[in-house]
Amino acid sequence: MEPVKLKVSYAPFVRSKDSIESVMYNVALALFPATAMSVYYFGIPALLVTITAIASSVGFEWLTDKIRKKPDSCLDGSAVVTGLLLALNVPSSLPLWMVVVGSFVAIVVTKHLFGGLGFNIFNPALVARVFLLISFPVAMTSWAVPFAVDMQTAASPLGILKTDGMAALSNFSYMDALLGKTGGSLGETSVLALLFGAAWLFYKRYITISIPLSFIASTLAFTGIFYLIDPTTYASPLFHFLTGGLVLGAFFMATDMVTSPLSLRGQLLFGIGCGLLTAVIRLWGGYPEGVSFAILIMNSLVPLLDKWDLDEIKAKKQKSLTTA
């Protein structure tokens, strides 16, 4: 028999088809309905913001890899997802150069300075959003009106609530909020489109239910308590669910694998913490919206939450060693 050239490698010799690419591009795919809805409502500017954010993120990823002398990772999909999430977190009227600044903060500062994919402590797109919000507060809070012909802007429902109180919300439509016909960031608007995408990720098992569920439930519970106490000052939990970035944040940002805890207990605590902080900021904070800050603050606790689990494993083992 002809000798064949055999290669020796490690078991197992079958591997699942999952890869970093399949995870990332499925997240991008899941965000497609929300992106499409925002382009439908806000028109060409929204499309330009999206394209700029993705292209500049991928560009910065490529550049940083070159400088860091790392294997090319610009097409692994993670930069695409970061760019897309950044776009969904800014208003469609944001000047494009600011979008590029956002991509720089996300990819270079938040991700690569911490060691690249898998090592960043904070969600890159959220750090970029907060950076832009603090640096360019006016541009970041001028929300385009859906189907606007000229660059007409309006405040978001949460913004109106913060500045003018409950009375100003008399003509707020829950249906419009569900479909996304309100002022807001690209991806903050259509809750329905976001849930549709999230369902896909659950089906593909790329996200677990624990974080979004505990996040949203604790936001609803906390805002609900105050709504029951005084419905004339505090908005209903349903209002808080449908407005702002809660759904986007809970399903697509807080569930980021790199920056969320590994164990179920950690994930539940993480979600509850996110929910409480969101509610506190929304009800009493200086900013109308608290999802980004809440997730970032909880991101910083993730190493601690993980360490708690691991220390328990170690302690159990050490105990069994001393008793043995």
Added chain:
Amino acid sequence: MKTFTIGGIHPPESKLTASKAIEKMPVPSEIVVSMSQHLGKPAKPLVKVGEEVKKGQRIGEADGFISAHVHAGTSGKVKSVKSVPHPGGNYSLSVTITTDGEDAWAEGLNTAPIDWKGLSKESIIERIKDAGIVGMGGAGFPSSVKLSPPPDKTIDTIILNGAECEPFLTADHRVMVESAEEVIKGLEIITSLFQGKAKPFIGIEANKPDAIAAMKKAAKGTGIEIVTLETKYPQGAEKQLINAITGRTIEEGQLPFDKGCLVHNIGTAVAIYDAVSCNRPLVERVLTVSGMEISSARNIRAVIGTRFSDIAAFSGGISEKTNQVITGGPMMGRSQFTLEVPITKTTSGILFINNAGLESSRERTCIRCGKCIDACPQGLEPWLLGNEAQFRRLDEAELYGLANCTECGSCTFVCPSKRELVHWIKYAKALVNNRKQRKTA
């Protein structure tokens, strides 16, 4: 349907040969009988170059308590006694026999079946030991040792492992379908050693309905319970099988008999029947020859010592695309560097595959997706053990349960970053062992 409680994965089953009857492979012109076909010390060769041997003749003597005798698979003349490639990945001392084509048994072996019920417990174990029987599922632990647990351990559960959860492999499956009676008799012999105090089970994955039916039919009236198990990897791993059938958990550092259990492989049960009832040593076994690159995938009964190259030729040859040859299943098997290696008592299958991922695969960084944690049937944190191993932090790795890993490879199967987790874990285990040996030396 019963299953183990934590973790597990669903790799593609790829049971290409599930409906193929076992074919007897003719004895090749040369066989290579390794002295290391079991866990423990290699056997000491008893023959010299040029000596005539008969089929079933003992040619290797067990060296110590945990070791096993080795027998000639056919009659012929000893060509050489030297170190040759072994499917374990290294070289081992082996007896190469030029066969004479007569396949003549040594005197007193392969007799007509006797009624084993008349035999004492000691003589049954003696016969099993004389026949050189070891666990044929892969580990190769000497069966006579396994069947003589320390007197302070009470065995109340005996399990025959018919799960065969590894993709591709169908050898146990076909044995259960074709030799159900012998399997049952083998299990009855094992059970008899525990004076009727132990309950016998046979665990079979649900993807083998014909095997379940055959075993149920054969087990009627024997008190043996056939348990249908969910098709999930690693259902056939000893600890997982015990957990699925009894609900008990084997803790780190424990052996099955610490929890009253004894697990044997299907093939081992048949070998035990052959040895006890017919005085037939372990000289041949059933194995699956499969994979996408073999012309004719099949289940064969071959003489132990038959070279992979002969088996490939018997199975119609292999394609040019073959780049890996695996012994055992694709999850826990080993890739071979040459087809000159022989099958041993523990070779449950040979796979000829084209592993396309080999060229492109590169370990990427962990993205903390947690899939390995969900997949691990031992409840470990494989990503962390992998990290500790890569940085040689052995003390830390041990504290995180390194020794509790059964090396099933589920973590590595699911990892989207293609990290070689189970390899790193095995590496750390080897380093820990070396360290222990240095300390005691």
